[in-house]
Amino acid sequence: MWRRLWAPAARAARGPGSRRAPAPGRAGLRTAAPSSGAxxxxxxxxxxxxxxxxxxxxxxxxxxxxxxxxxxxxxxxxxxxxxxxxxxxxxxxxxxxxxxxxxxxxxxxxxxxxxxxxxxxxxxxxxxxxxxxxxxxxxxxxxxxxxxxxxxxxGKLSLTEVEGLADLIHAETEAQRRQALRQLDGELGELCRRWADTVTKALAHVEAYIDFGEDDNLEEGVLEQVDSELRALEAALGAHLQDARRGQRLRSGAHVVVAGPPNAGKSSLVNLLSQKPVSIVSPEPGTTRDVLETAVDLAGFPALLSDTAGLREGVGPVEQEGVRRARERCGDPARGPPLLTRARHHYHLQGCLKALGHYKQAGDLALAAEALRVARKHLAHLTGAGGTEEILDVIFRDFCVGK
Incomplete structure (x- = not known):
């Protein structure tokens, strides 16, 4: 009910005859210019x-x-x-x-x-x-x-589909291929568009209330329904962000450090998983002096294995340096922000979530509508409808000539 009290003031602030822009379609905000004719x-x-x-x-x-x-x-x-x-x-x-x-x-x-x-x-x-x-x-x-x-x-591909195509070209394991193909098929883009539709519908209802108020036979409970749908959207975005690290790790590959005391079988394990003699195996302690890395395919999931020196007090300066490098590689895997398949996905979802928070805290309908516009803009950037040329340049330079 508090929002009804603000509607007349918000409508007056907009001025007579003011009208909002129509909701854009899939390519309505696209900024990438078509080809120059060449x-x-x-x-x-x-x-x-x-x-x-x-x-x-x-x-x-x-x-x-x-x-x-x-x-x-x-x-x-x-x-x-x-x-x-x-x-x-x-x-x-x-x-x-x-x-x-x-x-x-x-x-x-x-x-x-x-x-x-x-x-x-x-x-x-x-x-x-x-x-x-x-x-x-x-x-x-x-x-x-x-x-x-x-x-x-x-308009043949959305930006998330473009990124899926790039990932498919560079996929080295079955799991990477499956994830890239799902993104190329438009699953992430379609999810973002459904979220954007929810925000667009909410924005339309809020602005209709600003324009017409409660004296024009608007449907009862409109704003309450908007609040309910946006709360559900908040929950969906939060859940997606909590799971984002899995997609990024699958795309980039997990970095696994094999660490432990000397002669515990670290090098033997690395050789077994990589199916080649990457590391020298010997009963003599301290055989591994440096960090040896090899890329492996673990049941379809990419990983970079690092064989390290045994964690003990080294008897000489060379082995001590190997132990120091090994300890430097058992860093905190929780560091860094959670990601989707791209860092920009995380950025825009977080931005959308933050804007929805501003919507809940808005003191009048005009501010609430502006928060929804910001949320909608972040979702548009995800699929490329509001992308800038600088971002597009970064994404497309990863492709080879001929693609």
Whole structure:
């Protein structure tokens, strides 16, 4: 009831005729600008000799590129592979016999016209096709992550899905692959959007009460329902943040220090788990003098094992230094903030939670509405709807050229 007393003052403060902005959709606040009109090309498969190499283009000149190399044939049917002989458009010299595919926008990975050339993977063939594409007017080599950035700019991927794609490319274990695939499939982004919908609905109700008050037949108990839904959202955010460290550890890998007294079997355990002779095993105490590290896959979970010197009073300066390094590695695993798969996820969820706290403490409806706008903005940043160019640059530079 206390909020009803503040509604007239808040409405007066807004001034006559003032109206709030409409709620944005999935891409409503997106700041990444679409491509400047250039068509990009790159080798999308791995470097080195292979059976098949995939070279692709994205942009308005993709159709021209395909016709230039496969002339005089027409474009193949959309999303259907055709065997074509590729020639250098400058000299007419044959380059390869390849499968070509045509993906007209917006039904492509980037949302633009795209073409793919599945050529034989020899370095000379790949180099020849890339040079030929570079001679087509309007084409230029792609920068790292530029294909994915265009997909994001055209609303094909949210920012959390982009991060899931990056994690999938770098996944080394089954557990990492599963987590990355779930994020790429949009589970985290969809959860954030549901949270954002809750905040948007609450904000709409609060602002409606500011605009119309209780004299315009508003539904009874509107603000009480808002409070109830936001309390549930607070609980959900808190629970998610408490579990955040698991996702970050799975993505980055756990750092496990094997420590104990001399001749306790530390080196034998490390060799067994890594399935290779990483450490020298000897009945003589003090064999391990330095910290030896090896990456292992423990039932699908990545870990970095550190074999350390036995924890005892060293008999010489070298062994004493080994013991000191071992003790330096049994640091407190609880240090540092809890994380999701990225530190920025944690930051924005904490920011949203803090804004919801300000909502509860607000002395009038105008301040309560502003707190909800801040909470909504943090959730928008999570999926990239309100991202800044600096943050996007950091995320996309982790991608390889061709992706």
């Amino acid at each position: 068509t990009i090309f790159a080798l999308s498969s791995g470097q080195g000799r292979c059976g098949v190499a995939v070279i692709r283009t994205s942009g308005p000149a993709s159709g021209l590129a395909l016709r230039s190399l496969a002339a005089p044939r027409a474009l193949p049917p959309a999303r259907s592979a055709r065997l074509r002989r590729l020639r250098d458009p400058r000299s007419g010299e044959p380059l390869d016999r390849a499968l070509v595919l045509w993906f007209p926008g917006p039904h492509s990975f980037t949302g633009e016209d795209c073409a793919e050339f599945h050529v034989h993977g020899g370095p000379a063939v790949v180099s020849g096709v890339l040079q030929a594409l570079g001679s087509v007017p309007g084409l230029r080599p792609a920068e790292a992550g530029e294909f994915t950035r265009r997909a994001f700019a055209h």
